[in-house]
Amino acid sequence: MKKITLLFLASFLFPQVSxxxxxxxESSAMVGSNVAGxxxxxxxxxxxxxxxxxxxxxxxxxxxxxxxxxxxxxxYFSINAPIxxxxxxxxxxxxxxxxxxxxxxxxxxxxxxxxxFNLQKDKNxxxxxxxxxxxxxxxxxxxxxxxxxxxGDTSIDLGIVSSVTIDVGIIAALRDKYRCGVYIxxxxxxxxxxxxxxxxxxxxxxAGITYLPISDLSTSISMERLLGYSDIQTKGGLQYSPNSxxxxxxxxxxxxxxxxxxxKFKFINQTLTFGLLTHPVLPITHQLSLDLSF
Numbered sequence: 001m002k003k004i005t006l007l008f009l010a011s012f013l014f015p016q017v018s019x020x021x022x023x024x025x026e027s028s029a030m031v032g033s034n035v036a037g038x039x040x041x042x043x044x045x046x047x048x049x050x051x052x053x054x055x056x057x058x059x060x061x062x063x064x065x066x067x068x069x070x071x072x073x074x075x076y077f078s079i080n081a082p083i084x085x086x087x088x089x090x091x092x093x094x095x096x097x098x099x100x101x102x103x104x105x106x107x108x109x110x111x112x113x114x115x116x117f118n119l120q121k122d123k124n125x126x127x128x129x130x131x132x133x134x135x136x137x138x139x140x141x142x143x144x145x146x147x148x149x150x151x152g153d154t155s156i157d158l159g160i161v162s163s164v165t166i167d168v169g170i171i172a173a174l175r176d177k178y179r180c181g182v183y184i185x186x187x188x189x190x191x192x193x194x195x196x197x198x199x200x201x202x203x204x205x206x207a208g209i210t211y212l213p214i215s216d217l218s219t220s221i222s223m224e225r226l227l228g229y230s231d232i233q234t235k236g237g238l239q240y241s242p243n244s245x246x247x248x249x250x251x252x253x254x255x256x257x258x259x260x261x262x263x264k265f266k267f268i269n270q271t272l273t274f275g276l277l278t279h280p281v282l283p284i285t286h287q288l289s290l291d292l293s294f
Contacts, residue, residue, distance in 0.1 A: 019202035022277055023076055023094060025062050025289040029262025029275035030237035031251035033220045036171060036181030036210040041291045044078050044090040044114040047169035047183040048130025051088040051116025057081045062289025067282040071099040087117025107139045125174050132167040136201060165190035165201055179210040203227035216241045231255060256280045269293045
C-alpha cells in the first residue's frame, strides 16, 4: 500500500512526459541554479550556450534512483566535441523509468543534439548562443489485464508516443567574472497526442547570473518558471575549489524549499561527482557521475 501511495504521489511530481530540472549530478548539488555557469560535459542539459566554453572532447555518464526508490531509475549520457570555426557539438541521452516489481510501466527517453558557439568574443567580453533539438519518446508498458499485473493474453500494449522539442540558451560574460544566462526549454511548444488528447510537453524559462569574486569561488542565483504557470522558483548556489583536485558545491531553493550539496574529485582527465538533493516530502535523491576529457 505504501508503494502504491508513493507511486501515485510521484505521478504528480513527474507528470508524463516529465521535465527533470535536476537531471545531472551537478544540477542536483546546485538545485538547478547553474544556468549561467561555465561550460561542462552536461551543458547540453543545462544551457547549450555554455558549450562554447569547452576546448576538448568530454564524455559524461551518471544517474541514480529518484528519491532513493529503485522503481524510479534515472540515467543520462552526453558527449561533447569542439569543431573549428563552427563551435561545439554535443549529443545527449536521458532516460527515466517507472517500474512495479519486474514490470516496466513507463519509459521516457530523450535523444538530444546540441550546438553552442560564440556570437562575439574579445579580451573583456563574450556573447554565446546555443540550441538543442530533442527527440522525446514515451513508451508505456502493458495494461493490467484480467490478472491485474500485465501478464497473460488479456493485457494489451499501450503503445509509444513521440515528439520533437527545441531548447535555446544565451550567455553574456564580462571579464570572466560576471555571467548572465537565459535558457528556454521547449520553445517550439512540442506536444504529444492529437485532438482532445494533445498535451504540450513542459515548457520552462530559467534566467540567472553567476559571479566570481575570486577564481576559485563562484556564486549563482537564478529564477525559474514553468511557462503557463505563475509560480516562480528562486535558486542560489556556489562552487568552491580548495585545491586543484576538489570542487565543493551546494545550493538552496525556495518554493518548494530544497537543499543540495555535492563534490567533484578530479584525477588527471577523470572527474567523479557525487550530489544529493532533498525534498520537503520525499526522501533524498543521491546521484553519481563520471566525466572523462580527452
